[in-house]
Amino acid sequence: MAISRHEINKDVLQQSAEAATHTAAEVGSxxxxxxxxxxxxxxxxxxExxxxxxxxxxxxxxxxxxxxND
Structure with missing residues (x-):
């Protein structure tokens, strides 16, 4: 069974959001x-x-x- 184009797009969006969140957390730290x-x-x-x-x-x-001695 092939993965639908919508599911591929959802996965890309999800992974992108996770990567951006991880980077934002690192920068915040x-x-x-x-x-x-x-x-x-x-x-x-x-x-001092x-x-x-x-x-x-x-x-x-x-x-x-x-x-x-002023």
Whole structure:
């Protein structure tokens, strides 16, 4: 029994939709991971900046104005 032209067309459409869905899912996963990595990097930078600010404030407090060479 031969497969009808309509069934062949249905199979082509189904496989195309599945391939497109799979590709969209992969791209979505890549984007989600990229956003997560960027967010983590920006958070790490913010932590470093807070630590630098705190260290500068400690240095300022440890060095009274009369000892500075301003």
């Amino acid at each position: 890549i984007l989600v991971n990229a956003v997560r990595d960027i967010t983590s990097s920006v958070g790490d930078l913010a932590t 900046l807070f630590e630098i600010r705190e260290a500068a404030a400690r240095a300022e407090n440890d060095n009274p104005p009369e000892n500075r």
